[in-house]
Structure formats: structure tokens, C-alpha cells
Amino acid sequence: MNSNDWLHGFRHSSPYINAHRGRTVVLTIPGDAIADRNFINIIHDIALLSSLGVRLVVAFGARPQIQSRLDSAGFESSFARNLRVTPESVLPLVMEAIGGLRAHLESQLSMGLVNSPMHNARIRVSSGNYVTARPVGVLDGIDYGYTGRVRRVDVAGIEKLLELGHIVLLPPMGYSPTGDAFNLSYEDVGSQVAAALQAEKLIVFIDDQGLLEEDGSLIRELSARQASERLASGAVTGHDADLLRAACDACVKGVRRAHIISYLKDGALLEEMFTRDGSGTLVSGDHYEQIRQARVEDIGGILELIQPLEEQGILVRRSREMLETEIDRFVVAERDGTIVGCASLHLYPDEGAGELSCFAVDPSYRRSGRGDEILAMVEKLARGQGLGKLFVLTTQTEHWFRERGFQPTSVQSLPGPKLASYNAQRNSKVFCKPL
Structure with missing residues (x-):
């Protein structure tokens, strides 16, 4: 030591x-x-x-x-x-x-x-x-x-x-x-x-x-x-x-x-x-470990989880203030009081679509099914809102999403509000999955 x-x-x-x-x-x-x-x-x-x-x-x-x-x-x-x-x-x-x-x-x-x-x-x-x-x-x-x-x-x-x-x-x-x-x-x-x-x-x-x-x-x-x-x-x-x-x-x-x-x-x-x-x-x-809706008190744990990925350019940066306004969109994986995974679901009801974003899992708990459990929770929430498809923008995890039923699609297929805010410099690939 x-x-x-x-x-x-x-x-x-x-x-x-x-x-x-x-x-x-x-x-x-x-x-x-x-x-x-x-x-x-x-x-x-x-x-x-x-x-x-x-x-x-x-x-x-x-x-x-x-x-x-x-x-x-x-x-x-x-x-x-x-x-x-x-x-x-x-x-x-x-x-x-x-x-x-x-x-x-x-x-x-x-x-x-x-x-x-x-x-x-x-x-x-x-x-x-x-x-x-x-x-x-x-x-x-x-x-x-x-x-x-x-x-x-x-x-x-x-x-x-x-x-x-x-x-x-x-x-x-x-x-x-x-x-x-x-x-x-x-x-x-x-x-x-x-x-x-x-x-x-x-x-x-x-x-x-x-x-x-x-x-x-x-x-x-x-x-x-x-x-x-x-x-x-x-x-x-x-x-x-x-x-x-x-x-x-x-x-x-x-x-x-x-x-x-x-x-x-x-x-x-x-x-x-x-x-x-x-x-x-x-x-x-x-439920020693559970997937659940996020609460305000989870913000600190989410920030700690996503900060390394933001620094690597894998995730778009989010401030604490932004998380406070969007916390009701998040689900988290909690293990013994610690946030070890998270994701958010942004709704586009006019297009019948939902965006999966800010998807992160603690490196110590990858390859053990946490990501799949979080994805399943997000899909369940999206279906509950009557959405017909789920899309994700990614620069690093294309194959992971393709293995789970997401198919590549064009940027132009994004819902209007999302297309208007698309960051061409990040050049994220778009994948979509029917629900």
C-alpha cells in the first residue's frame, strides 16, 4: 500500500x-x-x-x-x-x-x-x-x-x-x-x-x-x-x-x-x-440494485458518472442547471446508494419518437447487463408514452446499439426540433429502433 x-x-x-x-x-x-x-x-x-x-x-x-x-x-x-x-x-x-x-x-x-x-x-x-x-x-x-x-x-x-x-x-x-x-x-x-x-x-x-x-x-x-x-x-x-x-x-x-x-x-x-x-x-x-426514475438528489451522482465521458467528447456537456431542469427525463441504475448508470428520454410526441441520450454506465459495471437493463427501462417508458420509435445519436457506440436492434438512418430523418439543433461538428451517427 x-x-x-x-x-x-x-x-x-x-x-x-x-x-x-x-x-x-x-x-x-x-x-x-x-x-x-x-x-x-x-x-x-x-x-x-x-x-x-x-x-x-x-x-x-x-x-x-x-x-x-x-x-x-x-x-x-x-x-x-x-x-x-x-x-x-x-x-x-x-x-x-x-x-x-x-x-x-x-x-x-x-x-x-x-x-x-x-x-x-x-x-x-x-x-x-x-x-x-x-x-x-x-x-x-x-x-x-x-x-x-x-x-x-x-x-x-x-x-x-x-x-x-x-x-x-x-x-x-x-x-x-x-x-x-x-x-x-x-x-x-x-x-x-x-x-x-x-x-x-x-x-x-x-x-x-x-x-x-x-x-x-x-x-x-x-x-x-x-x-x-x-x-x-x-x-x-x-x-x-x-x-x-x-x-x-x-x-x-x-x-x-x-x-x-x-x-x-x-x-x-x-x-x-x-x-x-x-x-x-x-x-x-x-432491490439492492435497481433501475428507477431519477430524483433531484441523484444529480450529483449523474454528474460524477458522466463527467469523464464529457471530457473524452463521448457525451455532450451538461451543466448542473440543465440536469435540474431535465431530471424528470432521466432513469438511473442505483447500486447500494451509488449511481452506476443513467440515460435520458426526450419526447417528440408530434413525430411519435423519443431520443435516448446521456447514456452512461460506470466502467466497473459494463459487460454485466446494466446497459441492457437501462435501455429496457427507457423503451418501456417510451412505449408508455405511446411512442413508436426510439432514436439515438452516437459517435462511439455504434455496434452496441446495432446489436440491440437499432438501425442506421439519415440525419434528415430526425424530428424537426432535433434536426434544427444537430451539431454537424460532432458528426454523430443516427440510429433508430421501432418499438
């Missing part, structure tokens, strides 16, 4: 710092992550998020720790439907393993050594009986014993702690009104708590970069619907399916976004929280 890289990154993270301050984020951390050597870096990142005003709930798992404790005591474990069967005889050992891990996490979050990232952090960690559970019962003839599922979350109790600035630590344990304790899956706890709190984000840690395609490439984004389709088709199996199902379920119940990231990669949590594209797989229940 050169001397200015940190400055550039810090400045560009400020919108995300402001956006996350005061918001609730639920982290689900498996026992394997806690045992990994990179976990100390995750602890440091949790401390940083807390210092930035993020309201944090940490739901942790303990499967390898429970397994180790049972092995040392000479007990065998059995699993069904990816859940550990917990007979009454092993419940004390399960509680012992979970309790020890909880104490370990509290100690890690209490570190404050000089010259360490957590110096003077003074983090307060709270835990308790905030999850009411019910038994899984008997499924397919198998009695799951004291294995349970989340029944209810004490939202008011957790919210009070978050308002005091505490990190809320939730073990994979739940309690019933009858006084019983149940062994829960941490992903169920994380998903249900995130939904009950209407959290801004659910962060799910796994040992891969995120969810992967069959060829090993990272799946960057999935809507809740797409995630459900993958689960139904069997494209995602095993524990990954449990995690994706938890993320999908949380989004369906109101959590805006779930992020599946690696606990092996140093800084994955911060990268996911404070950069535009993140580091893992995003599952969204809303």
Missing part, C-alpha cells in the same frame, strides 16, 4: 460508516471460525464496528467444541437432517462446551492491550436467556431429544442492551418456560434473531469465499427468490444449504441483506461492510 492508498480507502468508506451507524447487524459465527487462527482478526474487526456505532448481535456456534467434549467423555454423536441429536445424557456436556466457548468469546472481546487494535475499546458484552426454544421432537422416527428450534426472541430485552452500546452474545442455546435447555443450530438463532430485530444485515461466516458455482467461481449476488430456487433445485447442498436457507429466510422476513463471507480471509467483514462490491455472496430481500 502506498502512502495515499489508505487515505483514498478511508475517504471512500465514509458513506458506509454513516450508513451503518446506529444500525443493527447480526453476525453468525461457526465454532470452526472461533477455532481458526484468523479469528483474532475477526474479533478486532468486531471491536472496530462497535466503535463506529454499529449495533452488534453475535450468534455463535459450537459444533467442533461440542464434538471434542463428547469425544473426550466417550460419547458418540449422531446427526440427522444436519442437526445433532441431543439425548438427555449428553446435554450437560453440550452445555459445558457452549458455556466454555461463551466465556472464551467474552475474554477475547475484553482485550485491551497497548499497541493492539482493541486498546481502550472498553467493549461491554452481554448475554442471557433471550431466546425461547421448543424441541424439534420426533422426525422420521428419530427422537432429537434436547435439540431445539427458536420459538421466540426477546426483542425488547436485546434492544435495551443495544441501546446501551453492548454487544449481545447469543449462544446456540434456548430455554423453555418449563425450565428446559435446548441445543440449537447457530444459523437458526442468527436468522431468527435478525428477522425479529428487523436487522439491517445478517452476516454469515463460512470457510469459502462465499457461495460458489459448480466451476468454483463466486456467486456475487442472489435475490431471496433466486436463492430459494437454488435450494429447491438441489444446486446447493449440505451445510451451505442450511446457511443459504437461513439467509434467505431472514431476508423474506424483513432483513434487508444477508452476506455470506469467509472467516478465513483477513478483513472480509470490513470489506463486505465498507466497500461497494464486498467480498462474498449477497442475498437481498429488496
